[in-house]
Amino acid sequence: MAFKLTDTPIDASALMEGLRDTRVGACVTFEGRVRAENGGRAVTALDYEAYGPLAQKEGEKVLSEAMERFRVTGAVCVHRTGTLGLGDIAVWVGVTAGHRGAAFEACRYVIDEIKARLPIWKKEHYADGATEWINCAADGRPTGGGRRGKAG
Amino acid sequence: MKKTVLVRYFAILREQRGLDEERIETEAATAGALYEALRGRHPFTLPAARLRVAINGEFRTWEAAVRDGDELVFMPPIAGG
Numbered sequence: 001m002a003f004k005l006t007d008t009p010i011d012a013s014a015l016m017e018g019l020r021d022t023r024v025g026a027c028v029t030f031e032g033r034v035r036a037e038n039g040g041r042a043v044t045a046l047d048y049e050a051y052g053p054l055a056q057k058e059g060e061k062v063l064s065e066a067m068e069r070f071r072v073t074g075a076v077c078v079h080r081t082g083t084l085g086l087g088d089i090a091v092w093v094g095v096t097a098g099h100r101g102a103a104f105e106a107c108r109y110v111i112d113e114i115k116a117r118l119p120i121w122k123k124e125h126y127a128d129g130a131t132e133w134i135n136c137a138a139d140g141r142p143t144g145g146g147r148r149g150k151a152g
Numbered sequence: 153m154k155k156t157v158l159v160r161y162f163a164i165l166r167e168q169r170g171l172d173e174e175r176i177e178t179e180a181a182t183a184g185a186l187y188e189a190l191r192g193r194h195p196f197t198l199p200a201a202r203l204r205v206a207i208n209g210e211f212r213t214w215e216a217a218v219r220d221g222d223e224l225v226f227m228p229p230i231a232g233g
Contacts, residue, residue: 136231
């Protein structure tokens with residue numbers, strides 16, 4: 001079980017390799033990638049910023065909750081910080097279990113909780129040169145097209 | 153009673169303050185009072201109701217006491233993933 005923040009590109013195949021285990025019959029992974037469009041605006045890049053120590057602690061807590069709640073054998077999550085380009089992996093989750101049901105459920109749990117609880121912030125850069133910190137409009141209006149609570 | 157705390161800023165608050173962190177002398181009794189004092193001095197657009205606070209690396213409430221030597225982080229609405 002491992003949670004990690006990294007400022008370098010996420011190597012999904014290396015992470016998959018780390019989840020190899022002949023006791024498991026299912027491996028479910030999720031990749032959140034930087035999309036070229038959000039709320040009708042053309043996105044060119046994203047900056048991710050984290051409060052490292054607390055994000056690490058909370059990320060580890062989410063993974064151990066997943067291990068307790070579902071019958072999973074392994075759970076890994078890596079989240080990027082720094083500047084990401086289109087198509088880059090922002091977050092990667094991998095879960096292994098004896099059977100697919102637990103693996104799907106646990107993977108969904110991890111990505112949803114990571115998004116809802118970790119002190120990580122995202123700034124979108126748009127094609128017209130503007131930038132915006134997502135969810136941080138002073139009047140509470142959703143920014144970035146109101147994309148909240150959904151991964152990817 | 154005056155105490156010295158370290159305040160760290162992230163994301164929109166870091167940009168609005170123009171600093172990653174600063175040491176502050178304060179008489180604020182609670183985390184909430186300290187944020188209000190800072191909001192009076194700096195162009196922070198977000199009200200406390202939209203933020204969360206951490207003291208010494210733990211999520212805390214706005215009523216939590218501020219003590220000499222504490223590290224505080226006022227966290228804007230998060231957006232990971």
